[in-house]
Amino acid sequence: MAGGKQTKYIIVSGGVISGIGKGIIASSTGLLLKTLGLTVTSIKIDPYLNIDAGTLSPLDHGEVFVLDDGGEVDLDLGNYERYLNVTLTRDNNITTGKIYREVIDKERRGDYLGKTVQVVPHITNAVQDWVERVGSTPTSDHGRTPDVCIVELGGTVGDIESAPFIEAMRQFQFRVGHDNFCLIHVSLVPVVGAVGEQKTKPTQASVRDLRGLGLSPDILACRSAQPFEEGIREKLSMFCQVSPKQVFSVHDCESLYHIPILLRQQGMIDVLTERLRLAQLQIPPEIVAEGETLWAQWREFARRRARDLDETTIAVVGKYTYLADSYISVVKALEHAALNVNRKVKISWIEASNLEEATMQKDPLKYHEAWQHMCAADGILVPGGFGERGVEGMVLAAKWAREHRVPYLGICLGMQVAVIEFARSVCGKPGAHSAEFREGCETPAVIFMPEIDRTTMGGTMRLGSRVTRFQDTPFARASTIRKLYGSVDEVSERHRHRYEVNPELVAELEAAGLHFVGRDVETGERMEILELEAHPYFVAAQYHPEYLTRPLGPSPPFLGLLLAASGQLDAYLAGEGVGRAVETKLTL
CATH class of the missing domain: 3.40.50.300 (P-loop containing nucleotide triphosphate hydrolases)
Incomplete structure (x- = not known):
């Protein structure tokens, strides 16, 4: 004391x-x-x-x-x-x-x-x-x-x-x-x-x-x-x-x-x-x-929040968008990243299921509004979630971001749907899915982690802070996400999941251009971070980087999304600074 x-x-x-x-x-x-x-x-x-x-x-x-x-x-x-x-x-x-x-x-x-x-x-x-x-x-x-x-x-x-x-x-x-x-x-x-x-x-x-x-x-x-x-x-x-x-x-x-x-x-x-x-x-x-x-x-920091800054729109394609508190850490991570690069973030909330063909049949207006919002966004973020509802809409969001070179950040489920989409569209596996939603699917791109208890719900996931190691490959060493983390060899981030990318598909996915630049340190077989080659910014993580965001220390994956969405990423990585003359560097 x-x-x-x-x-x-x-x-x-x-x-x-x-x-x-x-x-x-x-x-x-x-x-x-x-x-x-x-x-x-x-x-x-x-x-x-x-x-x-x-x-x-x-x-x-x-x-x-x-x-x-x-x-x-x-x-x-x-x-x-x-x-x-x-x-x-x-x-x-x-x-x-x-x-x-x-x-x-x-x-x-x-x-x-x-x-x-x-x-x-x-x-x-x-x-x-x-x-x-x-x-x-x-x-x-x-x-x-x-x-x-x-x-x-x-x-x-x-x-x-x-x-x-x-x-x-x-x-x-x-x-x-x-x-x-x-x-x-x-x-x-x-x-x-x-x-x-x-x-x-x-x-x-x-x-x-x-x-x-x-x-x-x-x-x-x-x-x-x-x-x-x-x-x-x-x-x-x-x-x-x-x-x-x-x-x-x-x-x-x-x-x-x-x-x-x-x-x-x-x-x-x-x-x-x-x-x-x-x-x-x-x-x-x-x-x-x-x-x-x-x-x-x-x-x-508060003064910047009140200033008339240029606005960057991020589409958040999720399952619980009717209650913003469901994604409060994601919202804060976006705000922190935006203000640290002298931008204001406008969040365009998109209910993932509204992007699906089924909604087109039932409510065409909702369907077209959802797609209009996504097409107008400067960047796309797919956060975590559980259950099958809206998953196909998230897959479509990842596909749109990949094909139209829109900056993309996937978190937890957002990483898994990016893998499913890539396996289907690029690797020629139309039956690719997650075992969480299709247990007997033709190509299980996402599987249940073997050590997880299936009998109870509370506290049985892979939870808490775990270390991710960047891979010793030419692409991983030069990857954008590693640079955003300060070119370190390892990062510690918080997890909350029961399913993981199927390691048996990794070689084929990487050969097609989807690189798993970060893996767990315990086995080296659990995929933690992916980055797509030849794309302005297409990054996804199995962990939840939003849990460690700070007003004066934004989360690197979110910082990268805002930099890419506002057209400042290349200048930032080249050490040229961001925004319109940052008077005070906000770090602790």
Whole structure:
């Protein structure tokens, strides 16, 4: 612990409605603390009974985010990693299922010595022990014990399933002490009526409910479409029993990257410093300097987001396009790459099944609109997914990109459909398919990995960080994707898949021009990265590079896609720079 002090805890709760933005407030607060040189970690508490997010549908819960250790977690942990530039573990995501399993396992072993096991104190104690254990575990950031741990309470105050966690935090404030516990309550100030008057009653009611459960907010972060009208901050202060300086207007702004700037302008750092006595922490001068540099770079990054930059259109051909949160890391990776090459990205969402002939028969308008969007795009991205729906549409997207020399990036399933398409169209194997969808197909271009458990679903895929080695061949050594990675010999990226490219077809595919430039280090037989020869940019990866994107450090495959789609790739690889005079290089 920094200076021998106990880790300080910031709890972020939400009221009025779900999806109000607790994750962004938590991430932004953590970023501001990092700019002071503090070491920050985060915990997300999800009150569902699932052990983890791995079996949840993206259309129901949004993206499943994968960590280095293979943990399948809530998408908010992706926000924490991106904003805080830390590597989290599966223990940074607490679910009701994890807590109850831990307590029941202890009961079965006899750890409770015959006592009646109850929600209070056994479940609530387990939650507190978990939070304190993670909060005192050294992070990847300098290997230091966290100065601050930010805990986001999922759900909304008043939810039945959240009650044990609220009670646990009520007790936890006394366990760690007043100076080490701060509660930020995120609420809504809606605009009602024809005159557009901001209403404070929902926030008042939410705070009243929270107080009734034994927790009092130290900071109110109020979401609204517009900045506070005159008198709103004072009214909230009076009825919610907090100082006016502790009430923050988190109104809509140019982008989410401006939220930390908005909070800092309103004095968030001063409030947290006073409330948690942060000035007492002893931070090495060189780390304080790093924090100052981070803030300067973040402000530059946000400034670019607000500038009138040239626009590049990327068609995302997927299966879950009706809910953008299903691909939130892909969206962020595209944004990060675009802003780092001085462009704005416009995402053209295309439901893959709308590209198929069956849609032409049922709904010609949808079919023609989908193809019109794809034909107009500067680049095409096919992300990961499971199940057969839309796969033929993805194959058609890969075919269009290959034949019309449109920059293409395939991720996981996007790599597999590129292989299927190439085997069919170039290698003369019309029966090529994936064993996932056609188990007895004539040419299994994609097969089930032999070590994967077929009997259960949760946590049985090839998960987490794995090393890919670039091949020692003339094409691989000179490949575009290897150059984008800095001409290294190996890269470590995160995986989430059960199927792989059939190694028996590799020689024939490579002879026809589809090169597998990266393979796994364990066997050398698992295809990880492909690149098509004689194409402006046709790259695909079995892993998910979007999981490691950072605002100030974009993912190389995404960077290549944006560079190629905006006509800057050759100049970039030649060391000539990008965009219209980049004033500050955004690297850490």
